[in-house]
Amino acid sequence: MRFDSFKIQHDLVVWLTVAGDKIRQNMADQLHVKTKSGRNDLVTNRDKEIEQFYVEQIRTNYPEAKICGEEGFGDDITDLSGLIFFVDPIDGTMNFVKQKQNFATMVGVYQDGQPVIGAILDVMGQQLIVGGPENGVLFNGRPLIPLADRPIADGLIGVNSGMFAHNINHVQQLIETSSGARVTGSAGIEFIQLVTGQQIGYISNLSPWDYAAGQAIGAALGIETHTVSGEPPSLLKREVIIAGLPEIWRNFYQLQN
Amino acid sequence: MRFDSFKIQHDLVVWLTVAGDKIRQNMADQLHVKTKSGRNDLVTNRDKEIEQFYVEQIRTNYPEAKICGEEGFGDDITDLSGLIFFVDPIDGTMNFVKQKQNFATMVGVYQDGQPVIGAILDVMGQQLIVGGPENGVLFNGRPLIPLADRPIADGLIGVNSGMFAHNINHVQQLIETSSGARVTGSAGIEFIQLVTGQQIGYISNLSPWDYAAGQAIGAALGIETHTVSGEPPSLLKREVIIAGLPEIWRNFYQLQN
Incomplete structure (x- = not known):
């Protein structure tokens, strides 16, 4: 039986709302x-609790699905076949710990590698974005x-601070042609800014759970990855x-060649 | 007659609240x-209207005071004698135009060059911070x-994107010893993050109206400029x-020598 994308969307809204409240x-x-991979790669007991909450909900409601979770309570994913939930319980853990704002919780759902639904909650800002290519997107x-394409000179670009400082992939030259750089520290917050038109690009070194939700939402609105x-x-x-x-990809691509 | 710092504080709360509502x-x-000095230095009719509102209030209530305003409706300030109001009607105009959030309105008041009162309003976040060395600070x-000093490894540093990209004053080396960089695009938002302990440092190329309010508030809380x-x-x-x-200044100073 094929899954019901509107039921998945409904379930994500409920789960993310409960997770945000917690x-x-x-x-x-x-x-x-x-710390995990380095001094500034943090994890807290809250990240683990929230991932366990999502995993319980997914196992109960979608027992056939596989789970790719940042904190390791999911499965070992080696291929994209079937239904997969990508789970990031707290995205921007450094911001969560230091700023107590500017962090997100998010889940992206894919079928055989194709986006079905993504959901991102700005936890402190209480902004919930959910949807995908078939269902459209709700804020x-x-x-x-959907967003119209715009000249690169007309928008802000979010960027990973290390890539910006060391000019990886010529991102400094790209950003010089734009309205400027912003460094937020949370992929989820960056994708919210992208799909609401506050930024026109976001470039970073990301794990699947960092972009799965944003890619699914963005695919419905004209945001490419x-x-x-x-x-x-x-x-x-x-x-x-x-x-x-x-426009972001066209300009990025030209700078690499 | 010497001014009443509590009356100034009260007036700033009223003016900034009205300005934020507008x-x-x-x-x-x-x-x-x-555009002003360059392609990404913006001004809008709203910046001008809000500065005119502040100037009217100051001229009416403090006729003896001088005004240093970003948009030029104040006076030509060549020395710091007497009572001076530093006015930034919309700080982070690029964010105001593109993001419709992450911008501030702020006023800093000085007597003979010494801080009296600063006030910063995160307009969309509706967070108003006001105070100074004599009065203390209200959020x-x-x-x-007041904030306790902390090791540089324990906090985030806000930085100007151009200084960060081009490693001006060795800011990349400074930030490598911290929890990381953030680029927000508004000095007012950066100072709010500083005085509430969300960041431990902020480094940028600033005009007097960009830091006058934040410096006055910070002086009451252990933030140095x-x-x-x-x-x-x-x-x-x-x-x-x-x-x-x-700790930020100690580390910055060592890197310059």
Whole structure:
């Protein structure tokens, strides 16, 4: 039986709303903060609790699905066959710990590698974006319309700070032709800014759970996602992702050659 | 007669609240956007209207005061004698135009070059911070307590994107020892993040109206402001400002020598 994309969308709205409430209600609690791959790659007990909550919901409601979760409570994903939930319980954990704002919780759902539904919640801003190519996109329950392409000179570009500082893939030259750079520290917040037209591009080194939801939502609104070589993102490994209006990719591609 | 700093504080709260309401109520209106010093240095009719509103209030209530305003409706300030109001009607005009969030309105008041009161309103976030060294600081009416110094490894640093990209004053090396860089595009938002402990430093090339309010508030909470040479900011010209906990300046200074 094929899944019902509107049921998945409904379930994501409920789960993300509950997850956001859990995170906000416990903001005053002491966090247990640990490092992962490096000094500034953080994980907290809250990240793990929220991922476990999502995993329980998915296992109960979609027992046939596989789960790719940032904190490792999901499955070991080696291919994209079937229904896969990409889960990022707290995206922008550094912001969560230091700023207590500017972080997101998000889930992206794919069938055989094709986007079905993505959902991103700006937890403190209480902005929930959900949808996909078949269903369209809702922003706090109101439909978003597709974005028209715009000249690169007319918009802001979000960028990973390391890529910007070291001019990886000529991103400094790209950004010089735009309205300027912003560094936010959360892929989820960046994708919200993209799909609402606040930024026209976002370039960063991302894991599948960082862009799965944003890619599914963006595909419904005219936001493209590419790797540096021009291949579609693999959804299987960490890689540089160029997301944005078509104009962003055209300009990025020209600078590589 | 010496001015009453609590009356000034009260007046700033009223003026900034009214200014913020005016800006939010007219967010859907078409803006007239012009460039100033360069392609990405914007001014709108709203910037001008709000500066005129502040200037009218100041002229009426403090006729003896001088005004230094970003959009030129104030006075030509050549020395710091007497009472001076530094006015930035919309700080982060690019964000105002493109993002429709992440911008501020702010006023800083100085007597003979010494900070009296600063006020910063995150217009869309509706966070109003007001106070100074004598009065203490209120955040939406609640007192803020002074910040303890912290190791640079323990906090985020806001930075000007051009200084970061081109490693001006070794800011890349400074940031590598921190929790990371953020680029927000509004000095007012950066100072709010500083005085609420969300960031530990902010480094940018700023005009007096960009830092006058934040410096006055910060002086009450343990946030220092320096120029590259270690002199206090001049309040008379555009220059690089290093704002933050004492640890930020100590580390910045070591990197210059």
